[in-house]
Each structure stands twice: as structure tokens, then as C-alpha cells.
Amino acid sequence: MIHRRRERIAALAALGRLALARFAVLREVASLLGEVILALGQLLRGRARFDRADAWAVVQASGAGALGVVSLVNLLVGAILAFVGAVQLLKFGAGMFVADLVSIATVREMAAVITAVVLSGRTGAAFAARIATMQGNEEIDALKTLGVSPVEFLVLPRVLALTLMTPLLYAYACAVGLLGGWAVAAGMLDLSTHLYWDRSADALAGTHFVLGASKSLAFGFLVAFAGCFHGLRAGRNAAAVGEATTRAVVSGIVGVIVIDAVFALCAYSLDI
Amino acid sequence: MSTSAAAPAIVVRGLRMAYGSKLIQEQVSFEVAKGSVFIIMGGSGCGKSTLLKHLIGLNPPAAGQVLYGESDYWAAEGVAQDAIRRRFGVLFQGSALFSTMTLAENVMLPMKLNGDRRQTAAEQRERAEELLGLVGLAAAADLLPNEISGGMKKRAGLARALALEPEYLFLDEPSAGLDPISSRKLDELILDLRARTGAAVVVVTHELPSLFAIGDDGIFLDAESKRPIARGAPKQLLESCDHPFVHAFLRREVPPEGVNDGSE
Structure with a gap:
């Protein structure tokens, strides 16, 4: 008892x-x-007070540096959407609507989410690893003794860079995703290029872009913030760098999905 | 003990060091004379580096005062605290050089952030090269930290610490991990810099040759009692301190049975 x-x-x-x-x-x-x-x-x-050269390097790495992987992943996701959609739509003789499916899904949802997930694994992890390594090497302590806030010097340039670069990457991801869908539609369904792009243009509305761009702005901030947060919280040993990186990626991806769900609920409530 | 009649450069009064409820050291009081080299000694894990962090403004103490001249660092706020901190030069244990910057850029950084705003980039570069020359690294100005040896990193860290002509120079384990010759050269460099700048130098070390070679005064921290157990110049402590652990430590001997081994 x-x-x-x-x-x-x-x-x-x-x-x-x-x-x-x-x-x-x-x-x-x-x-x-x-x-x-x-x-x-x-x-x-x-x-x-921050190092402008370092800030510019972060902007380049977060934006242009991510183009390759963002291209590949979004091209494939666009193609996958088209494949999955085509299989179902063809049963109803509505194969041409694959353009509607791909364009709306890509612009409204997938380009922003997939790009953010890729950035979380790539850039968010890099931010966490870099800052955690600086923590272990006492570089953060050195900044503090110089009277410089590590948030001003390290976090602000990273958060701003990724928050501003993510919407640009989102716009690019939309274009690449639609291209992936077109490749499948043209190759598998014999849909003409003209018809695919016409249907896509008809299906898309400005609100889809606004919604996707707003999400990507929030995702960019979240991924950068998670990376910097876990980097700054890291211990001072080699294992701590790995732990910080893992935490940054996991919390970045989970955060992206949660924020996406909140956006979906808001969009539904506002009938967007 | 310092014999200087002038007002001390640094005064530490009744410092209590703790991480949360875990006490590290208490009743730590000492003075550092201007232009002297003060050694913080003790076994591993006794709180030497923690004490240094309290001195350089990284960790606030649980209680006590750290005075620079008349100014109490931890009682000061904002701009006043920044003004005190600008008079510090710090060499960290691992050098803490920024890995994406060359040695010259590392040395220029304090000048960019806290130096004279009228100084041009060319003048900063010239001063950085001069400081790197002083520590024997003139030819390595454009190398990255990962392209140089541990000893060179320490010297580059020292050059960065001198960038703003500090009144207080703090060195955390400057000769740790260096071969005996590099360690000896670094000791000579520290004494040379002290003579040139007149800075009060506080050194954390447990390297016996170094602390005997450069120490004018010092304090010995004990991990078991969590209090300082000896005060004075290392050479003086070697000759006259009768505390069995200090005696054994400074002679590099195993302490007698029943005396703590310096670790917790």
C-alpha cells in the first residue's frame, strides 16, 4: 500500500x-x-552590430545555395502529384484536370511546405551546427566580452536572411513544381503544353499565391529561429553539436507542419 | 602578496560562485596590482575558469563584488558596464578565434566593434598586422585559424586580446596543450606585453613552469573546502606555504594520505 x-x-x-x-x-x-x-x-x-560579410554569406547560402536541392525536390513533388492525380482522374475521364490539381496543390501547399522541410534539414541544421560549434569554441563568449550581443551578431542576420529568402525560394519552387507536373501530364496523359498551362492559369487565383507566400515567410522565420535557438542552447562538447542539429531539424519540421495546419484552419475559416 | 602601494587595478571582495544550488567557491577575496601578473591556481574542477568568467563579465556571481578601479562591474548597468568591459582583453582557453575570419580579420574585429570610429579599415588592418607582428605572426595574417597550429592560435588570440590596448588582460590556460618551447615563448611574450602595456594580467593556469615564470601574485582555490587556501606569489608559496595540498601541488607530488587530491 x-x-x-x-x-x-x-x-x-x-x-x-x-x-x-x-x-x-x-x-x-x-x-x-x-x-x-x-x-x-x-x-x-x-x-x-554584425559582420556584413558574414551576413551576406548567410544570405547567399540560404538563398542561391539552396536552389539545387529545392529544384530537385519540388520538381519531383510536382511530378508525383501529377502521377497520383492522373491515376485517379483518368478513371473519370477527367485527365485534363491534373493541371488544376498540380497547380493548386503546389502553389497553395506543397511548394511552401516542401521547401521549408528542405530548408530545415539544410539551412536550419547548418545554423544550429555553426552556432553550437561557436559555443564549444568559446567564440560566443568572445563576442560577449567584446560587448556584442550574439543575437545581434549571429541570430538576427540568419533569421532575416532565411525569412526573406524563403518566399523567393517558394516562388521558384512553384515554377519548378508546375514544370514537374507538366512533364508528367505531357508525357503520360498526352496533354498539350498549351492546355496544361491554360488550365493551370485558370485554376490559380491570387489568394493561392498570397497564402503560400505568407506561409513561406512564417516557415522561413521558424526554421531559422529553431536553428539559432538550439545552437545557442547547445552544450560545449562535440556531441552537443549533433544534438543541437537534430533538435533544430526535428523542431523545424514539426513546427512547419503545425503552422501549416494553423494556416489551413485560418484559410478554411476565412473561406480562402 | 602584492607589495604595490598604488591603488589596486582589480579588487575582488567576498565572491561567492555557484551554479544554481551547487556551490563552486565562496569567500574569494583578492586584489590585483597594476602592472602585475596574478595567477589563479588550483586543481582541475576547483572553479578557476568560473572565477575568470565572473571577472570578465560572462557569469554573474551569486554574491560579492568585482571592482575595476572604483567601479563595481556587477553593480553597473548598460553603458557603464560596457565601458568597463571595453578595457578588457581576453584570451580564451581554446583561443576562440572566429573560424570564418583570417587572423588579421580576427584582430580587427574588436577595433571594428568597439574601437575608434574615425579609424579607417586600412588603419585597422595596419594595427592588426602590427599586433600580429608583436606575437610573431606577421606572415600568417591572411591565414584562417584552421590553417595554423595550436600555439599560433594562442598567439593570435593574444594579439586579438591586445587590439584595444586593454588595461586588464585575462588569460585562460594560455600554455595548455603547448609544447615546452612554445609554452616558454608564450610566457616570455606575456611578460614582454605586461612591460609594454602596463596592464594588470590575470592568468588561470596549473602549468607549474608557467606560473613560477610569470606570477607576481596569486590565489590558490581548493575544490574540497570550496574556499581559497593560499594567497601569494607562486614562488613564495612554493617556499613557505605549509598547506599540504598546495605544498604537494607546487612540487608536483602526490598529496599525503588523508589530504584531498584536488578534485571533487
């Missing part, structure tokens, strides 16, 4: 500890978010 009661108390204590730990993480997230907003204020007043 006493033993069982002790077990119950231990389980409750463990639950309490877990809740407190989660709450502590949320407080850290809120704290970093606040620091990023303050650093943005400093930037707008022209007082933010």
Missing part, C-alpha cells in the same frame, strides 16, 4: 519536473524572440 503510494507520488513528481522543464524551454523561446525583436529595432535604427 505504502509502496504503491510512493510510486504514485514519484510519477507525479516526474510529471511535474517534465512540465517545469517544458515551461523553462518556453521561457527561453520567449526570451530569444524578445531579443530578436529588440535586435531588429537596433537594425532599423542602424545600430545593430
Whole structure:
């Protein structure tokens, strides 16, 4: 009887500890978010201190550097959508509507989500690894002793770069995804190029682009923030770099899906 | 003990160091004279680097004061704290050079961030080359940190620490991981820099040849009692300190039975 009661108390204590730990993480997230907003204020007043050459390198790596993998993945996703759609639509003799399916799914949903997932595994992980390594090498401490906020110097350029580059990559991913769909439609369904692009143009509305671009903006911020957050929280050993990278990727991808679900609910409520 | 009659450069009073509820050291008090080399000694894990972090403003202490001249670092806020910190030069244990920057760019960074705004990039570069020359790295100015040896990294870190002509120079394990010749050269460089700049130098080390070669004064931290157990110049402690652990440590001997081995 006493033993069982002790077990119950231990389980409750463990639950309490877990809740407190989660709450502590949320407080850290809120704290970093606040620091990023303050650093943005400093930037707008022209007082933010960061290395411009490093910031430009981050912009290039986050944007142009990701074009290859974004192209490949979105081309294939566009093609896959067309394949899956074609198989079902052909049963109803509605093969030509594959263009509608691919264009709406790509522009509204897939280009933004798939690009964000790719960026989480590529750029978010790189941010986490870089900052965690700097933590281990005492480079962050060196910045602090120079009176420079690591948030201003490291986090702000990364968050801004990826937040601004992701919508551009999204626009590019839309074009590549539609191209993938066209390749399948033209090759498998004998749909003419003219008809495919005409149907796509008819099916798409400005709201689809606005929705996709808004999502990609939020995804870019989230992926960069997750990478920097886990990098800054990392311990000071080699294993910590791996752990930070894994956490950044996992939280980035999960966050993207959660935000996408929130967008879907909002879009449904607003009848967009 | 320091014999300088002038006002001390650094005064530490009643410092209590702790990580949460875990006490590291308490009742840490000492003074560092201007232009002297002060050694923080002790076994592994006794809190030497933690003490240094309290001194350079990275970790706030649980209690106590750290005064630079008349200014209490941890009581100061914002701009006042920044002004004190600009007088620091810090060499970290692993050098902490920014890996994406060349040695010259590393040395120029403090000048860009905190230096004289009227100084042009060319002037900063010239000063960086001069400092790298001072530590014997003039030819390596355009190399990246991963292209040089550990000893060269330490010297480059030292050049960066000197970039803003600091009044207080903090060196964390400067000779750790260096071969005896590089270590000896670095010791000579530290003494040379102290003579040139007049800076108060605080060194964390447990390298015996180094601490005897450069130390004017020092404090010995004990992991077991979590308090300082000896104060004075390392050579003086070697001759006269009767604490069995300090005695054994400075003679590189195994402590007698019943005396802690310095680790927790």
C-alpha cells in the first residue's frame, strides 16, 4: 500500500519536473524572440552590430545555395502529384484536370511546405551546427566580452536572411513544381503544353499565391529561429553539436507542419 | 602578496560562485596590482575558469563584488558596464578565434566593434598586422585559424586580446596543450606585453613552469573546502606555504594520505 503510494507520488513528481522543464524551454523561446525583436529595432535604427560579410554569406547560402536541392525536390513533388492525380482522374475521364490539381496543390501547399522541410534539414541544421560549434569554441563568449550581443551578431542576420529568402525560394519552387507536373501530364496523359498551362492559369487565383507566400515567410522565420535557438542552447562538447542539429531539424519540421495546419484552419475559416 | 602601494587595478571582495544550488567557491577575496601578473591556481574542477568568467563579465556571481578601479562591474548597468568591459582583453582557453575570419580579420574585429570610429579599415588592418607582428605572426595574417597550429592560435588570440590596448588582460590556460618551447615563448611574450602595456594580467593556469615564470601574485582555490587556501606569489608559496595540498601541488607530488587530491 505504502509502496504503491510512493510510486504514485514519484510519477507525479516526474510529471511535474517534465512540465517545469517544458515551461523553462518556453521561457527561453520567449526570451530569444524578445531579443530578436529588440535586435531588429537596433537594425532599423542602424545600430545593430554584425559582420556584413558574414551576413551576406548567410544570405547567399540560404538563398542561391539552396536552389539545387529545392529544384530537385519540388520538381519531383510536382511530378508525383501529377502521377497520383492522373491515376485517379483518368478513371473519370477527367485527365485534363491534373493541371488544376498540380497547380493548386503546389502553389497553395506543397511548394511552401516542401521547401521549408528542405530548408530545415539544410539551412536550419547548418545554423544550429555553426552556432553550437561557436559555443564549444568559446567564440560566443568572445563576442560577449567584446560587448556584442550574439543575437545581434549571429541570430538576427540568419533569421532575416532565411525569412526573406524563403518566399523567393517558394516562388521558384512553384515554377519548378508546375514544370514537374507538366512533364508528367505531357508525357503520360498526352496533354498539350498549351492546355496544361491554360488550365493551370485558370485554376490559380491570387489568394493561392498570397497564402503560400505568407506561409513561406512564417516557415522561413521558424526554421531559422529553431536553428539559432538550439545552437545557442547547445552544450560545449562535440556531441552537443549533433544534438543541437537534430533538435533544430526535428523542431523545424514539426513546427512547419503545425503552422501549416494553423494556416489551413485560418484559410478554411476565412473561406480562402 | 602584492607589495604595490598604488591603488589596486582589480579588487575582488567576498565572491561567492555557484551554479544554481551547487556551490563552486565562496569567500574569494583578492586584489590585483597594476602592472602585475596574478595567477589563479588550483586543481582541475576547483572553479578557476568560473572565477575568470565572473571577472570578465560572462557569469554573474551569486554574491560579492568585482571592482575595476572604483567601479563595481556587477553593480553597473548598460553603458557603464560596457565601458568597463571595453578595457578588457581576453584570451580564451581554446583561443576562440572566429573560424570564418583570417587572423588579421580576427584582430580587427574588436577595433571594428568597439574601437575608434574615425579609424579607417586600412588603419585597422595596419594595427592588426602590427599586433600580429608583436606575437610573431606577421606572415600568417591572411591565414584562417584552421590553417595554423595550436600555439599560433594562442598567439593570435593574444594579439586579438591586445587590439584595444586593454588595461586588464585575462588569460585562460594560455600554455595548455603547448609544447615546452612554445609554452616558454608564450610566457616570455606575456611578460614582454605586461612591460609594454602596463596592464594588470590575470592568468588561470596549473602549468607549474608557467606560473613560477610569470606570477607576481596569486590565489590558490581548493575544490574540497570550496574556499581559497593560499594567497601569494607562486614562488613564495612554493617556499613557505605549509598547506599540504598546495605544498604537494607546487612540487608536483602526490598529496599525503588523508589530504584531498584536488578534485571533487
